[in-house]
Amino acid sequence: MALNDKTAVVTGAAMGIGKAMTEILLQNGAQVAILDVDKTAGERLTEELNKRYGAEKTLFLNCNVESEEQIKAAFQKTVETFGGIDILCNNAGILNESTWEKIVSINLMGVIRGTYLALEHMSKLSGGRGGVIVNTASMAGLGPLPSCPVYTATKSGVVGFTRAMAAASAVSGYGIRINVLCPGFVQTDLMSNMSARLGQFSHLADVTQQLIEKIGIINVSDVADCLLELVTDETKNGEALMLFRKGKQYVTFPSFSE
Numbered sequence: 001m002a003l004n005d006k007t008a009v010v011t012g013a014a015m016g017i018g019k020a021m022t023e024i025l026l027q028n029g030a031q032v033a034i035l036d037v038d039k040t041a042g043e044r045l046t047e048e049l050n051k052r053y054g055a056e057k058t059l060f061l062n063c064n065v066e067s068e069e070q071i072k073a074a075f076q077k078t079v080e081t082f083g084g085i086d087i088l089c090n091n092a093g094i095l096n097e098s099t100w101e102k103i104v105s106i107n108l109m110g111v112i113r114g115t116y117l118a119l120e121h122m123s124k125l126s127g128g129r130g131g132v133i134v135n136t137a138s139m140a141g142l143g144p145l146p147s148c149p150v151y152t153a154t155k156s157g158v159v160g161f162t163r164a165m166a167a168a169s170a171v172s173g174y175g176i177r178i179n180v181l182c183p184g185f186v187q188t189d190l191m192s193n194m195s196a197r198l199g200q201f202s203h204l205a206d207v208t209q210q211l212i213e214k215i216g217i218i219n220v221s222d223v224a225d226c227l228l229e230l231v232t233d234e235t236k237n238g239e240a241l242m243l244f245r246k247g248k249q250y251v252t253f254p255s256f257s258e
């Protein structure tokens, strides 16, 4: 899928991985709606990107993925501005084990909310052009991060939701491919003050540190490159792409369908 003049929506786009996703999509010719709960950072980034890529290429929309209403309004504004939605990156996420219900609401329910509301604009069954959705999970969605049980649960949920939705899309004829990214540790703000983010598991900070040393830390640009692959490669649907310092790998899951 060529990205020239395609419209992408990226959630949690004001910084970190979402910012890198936004940039690679712009570099490849897409126009991008930048959705984020942080208005200051979102507006600052949009101003910077406008200078580099042109004001008509980006649109900042203040949006909390915990709110169905706000996502709905942001998608509507994107469609009014750019004429449709071709690519959705459900990327917004947090790590804070002390506010566990909030992690579930943002990391897992935010992905489900975003996907269901985007179908109304993207699905060929409701007059959309089809396209591609990429969800950001984590390696923690494949193997447990002991210091973060709820974060692990949300990311496992995102992997399962993505794979089931991809199969549902193929069988139903939505015309939408749905894939999931599973990065290991990535150098962003989410990795700062790790011990404080672990809540009742702060005593396991050392275990996390050992894991970080074992599998290494990658850069946001490595994740953005993998996003581009999942967006552009039309053969990919229902895939989980794991990446860490050792490299990237499509995950093989057990098959129960035969």
Ligand SMILES: NC(=O)c1ccc[n+]([C@@H]2O[C@H](COP(=O)([O-])OP(=O)(O)OC[C@H]3O[C@@H](n4cnc5c(N)ncnc54)[C@H](O)[C@@H]3O)[C@@H](O)[C@H]2O)c1
Pocket (backbone or CB within 6 Å): 011, 012, 013, 014, 015, 016, 017, 018, 035, 036, 037, 038, 041, 063, 064, 065, 066, 091, 092, 093, 094, 106, 107, 136, 137, 138, 139, 182, 183, 184, 185, 186, 187, 188, 189, 190, 191
């Ligand atoms: N950093 C890592 O090591 C790592 C590894 C694997 C997966 N991830 C996942 O990647 C995604 C992005 O994380 P990051 O490392 O870039 O984090 P980050 O903290 O650098 O950026 C997250 C962005 O999401 C926004 N955000 C937070 N809550 C939101 C909400 N309710 N609605 C809308 N926007 C919201 C923040 O304002 C911020 O701009 C997350 O889903 C995270 O779980 C991160």
Ligand SMILES: CC[C@@H](O)/C=C/C=C\C[C@@H](O)/C=C/C=C/C=C\[C@@H](O)CCCC(=O)O
Pocket (backbone or CB within 6 Å): 095, 137, 138, 139, 140, 142, 143, 144, 145, 146, 183, 184, 185, 186, 211, 215, 246
């Ligand atoms: C803190 C941000 C969070 O999103 C990052 C988590 C990163 C890793 C969590 C870790 O517990 C996950 C391990 C997953 C392993 C899955 C499969 C293994 O086969 C990988 C093999 C690794 C290796 O070759 O050493």
